[in-house]
Amino acid sequence: MHGHSDRESTRLLDQASGLGSHVHEGTRYPAGSTVLEAGCGVGAQTRLLARNSPQAHFVSIDISAESLAQAREQMSGEGLNNVTFRQADIGNLPFSPDTFDHVFVCFTLEHIPDPLHALCALKNVLRPGGTITVVEGDHGSALFYPETSAAHHVIDCLVSLQQQAGGNALIGRELGHLLADAGFMDIAISPRLIHASSAIPGSSEAVKRIFITMIEGVREPAIAGGLTDPKVWDQGIRDLYRTTEKDGMFCYTFFKTVGRKEG
Amino acid sequence: MHGHSDRESTRLLDQASGLGSHVHEGTRYPAGSTVLEAGCGVGAQTRLLARNSPQAHFVSIDISAESLAQAREQMSGEGLNNVTFRQADIGNLPFSPDTFDHVFVCFTLEHIPDPLHALCALKNVLRPGGTITVVEGDHGSALFYPETSAAHHVIDCLVSLQQQAGGNALIGRELGHLLADAGFMDIAISPRLIHASSAIPGSSEAVKRIFITMIEGVREPAIAGGLTDPKVWDQGIRDLYRTTEKDGMFCYTFFKTVGRKEG
Numbered sequence: 001m002h003g004h005s006d007r008e009s010t011r012l013l014d015q016a017s018g019l020g021s022h023v024h025e026g027t028r029y030p031a032g033s034t035v036l037e038a039g040c041g042v043g044a045q046t047r048l049l050a051r052n053s054p055q056a057h058f059v060s061i062d063i064s065a066e067s068l069a070q071a072r073e074q075m076s077g078e079g080l081n082n083v084t085f086r087q088a089d090i091g092n093l094p095f096s097p098d099t100f101d102h103v104f105v106c107f108t109l110e111h112i113p114d115p116l117h118a119l120c121a122l123k124n125v126l127r128p129g130g131t132i133t134v135v136e137g138d139h140g141s142a143l144f145y146p147e148t149s150a151a152h153h154v155i156d157c158l159v160s161l162q163q164q165a166g167g168n169a170l171i172g173r174e175l176g177h178l179l180a181d182a183g184f185m186d187i188a189i190s191p192r193l194i195h196a197s198s199a200i201p202g203s204s205e206a207v208k209r210i211f212i213t214m215i216e217g218v219r220e221p222a223i224a225g226g227l228t229d230p231k232v233w234d235q236g237i238r239d240l241y242r243t244t245e246k247d248g249m250f251c252y253t254f255f256k257t258v259g260r261k262e263g
Numbered sequence: 264m265h266g267h268s269d270r271e272s273t274r275l276l277d278q279a280s281g282l283g284s285h286v287h288e289g290t291r292y293p294a295g296s297t298v299l300e301a302g303c304g305v306g307a308q309t310r311l312l313a314r315n316s317p318q319a320h321f322v323s324i325d326i327s328a329e330s331l332a333q334a335r336e337q338m339s340g341e342g343l344n345n346v347t348f349r350q351a352d353i354g355n356l357p358f359s360p361d362t363f364d365h366v367f368v369c370f371t372l373e374h375i376p377d378p379l380h381a382l383c384a385l386k387n388v389l390r391p392g393g394t395i396t397v398v399e400g401d402h403g404s405a406l407f408y409p410e411t412s413a414a415h416h417v418i419d420c421l422v423s424l425q426q427q428a429g430g431n432a433l434i435g436r437e438l439g440h441l442l443a444d445a446g447f448m449d450i451a452i453s454p455r456l457i458h459a460s461s462a463i464p465g466s467s468e469a470v471k472r473i474f475i476t477m478i479e480g481v482r483e484p485a486i487a488g489g490l491t492d493p494k495v496w497d498q499g500i501r502d503l504y505r506t507t508e509k510d511g512m513f514c515y516t517f518f519k520t521v522g523r524k525e526g
Contacts, residue, residue, distance in 0.1 A: 145436040145439070173408040176408070191458050247440035
């Protein structure tokens with residue numbers, strides 16, 4: 001769904017920089033620990049993980065060779081040497097049970113048809129007592145002013161397309177029960193609300209770069225799939241941009257959730 | 264809409280206790296200052312205001328003599344002597360211009376047909392340089408798991424009834440533009456997300472007492488007004504209760520907004 005164009009890669013890297021403090025706050029891994037980053041994509045979170053825990057070692061996997069190539073290229077300029085990239089499928093992990101001290105998953109489960117199966121597979125390669133950290137958004141949390149039905153419509157189109165592709169753009173709210181169903185313990189859910197308005201420098205620019213650009217990216221499939229027509233779509237996009245102007249406001253909530261494997 | 268039954272009064276007092284830290288965090292008034300609390304209702308916020316700023320003096324007004332009687336009775340047991348209650352209409356304030364050092368408004372604008380007019384009237388009695396603090400919820404921020412259409416339906420019924428009564432249950436997101444339109448400066452919006460799950464002791468009980476009880480309170484008018492039928496309604500209420508059980512979760516966002524009168 002995401003990450004397969006230059007503009008998209010830029011967006012995802014931007015997203016990681018802008019949201020870094022929300023996603024990574026509280027996530028620091030001890031020296032000598034081995035951490036699996038499952039679904040690293042173009043490496044947007046990888047550099048922040050590696051920078052924040054310079055003495056931990058990260059194994060960052062993705063199913064896409066193309067994304068991994070971009071991730072490797074990006075990391076080569078970072079001066080970090082604590083990351084190993086490897087092509088792998090979360091549903092069929094090439095690791096022995098109890099291999100990793102910790103697992104980190106960000107903006108990945110939203111694209112997976114069976115996130116519970118993925119969590120169980122990740123739990124299997126996590127050592128007893130190790131933690132899993134999962135971060136996902138939830139498009140149902142988007143709250144903005146001015147509110148219009150066209151703006152909600154274009155967001156709903158992305159939700160529908162992601163669902164058709166086997167994903168779930170409303171997965172944030174489900175992380176607690178998914179981790180519980182996968183058998184994790186001591187589950188802590190931490191919703192992180194991002195708020196943008198003209199009073200907060202750079203925040204409206206971030207909404208444009210990260211959220212609105214993501215919605216705009218599905219214009220063609222939404223029209224081709226009969227979910228919308230160009231006129232309504234373009235109005236919805238204009239309405240979303242309007243929320244970033246003068247007296248507009250935009251809120252979005254990510255869900256960061258941590259669980260522990262028994263033992 | 265709220266506050267006109269014993270059960271409702273209990274709910275509103277509970278709400279203020281439970282949400283106190285979210286609503287009142289950062290709100291402390293200096294010794295000797297005079298603060299107008301506009302729309303004090305049964306005094307749910309009044310005791311927290313008075314306790315948190317014991318050397319400020321509060322003038323707490325409400326349009327309802329019945330609510331004020333309850334507020335007075337409740338405060339008589341608190342041992343606080345820095346509050347004066349007075350019956351008054353926000354749209355027709357019995358105060359001279361520039362009377363108050365600060366104004367505090369909580370869960371009041373949501374019930375007022377013309378909140379902009381109310382804010383202008385409040386600005387008139389505020390001294391130049393004084394602040395206004397407005398706190399309102401936004402039912403569009405309710406995000407929960409499991410999510411069902413029946414649960415959204417009962418919330419939507421309350422939104423519709425409140426709209427029919429001239430209010431706006433989705434006003435939280437509008438506070439920034441309303442304060443700007445009323446001519447306030449240095450507007451700071453602070454969204455405060457409340458999150459409930461079984462992992463947070465007492466949080467699910469608070470959702471039941473505060474939010475679900477409020478929705479349940481409009482069952483009869485919602486049915487009488489043709490917005491719902493008993494079967495769908497009762498399913499929606501059951502679904503809301505389900506979000507407070509085991510792996511359920513519930514989020515809600517309040518908007519605390521502060522502005523300053525020029526001068």
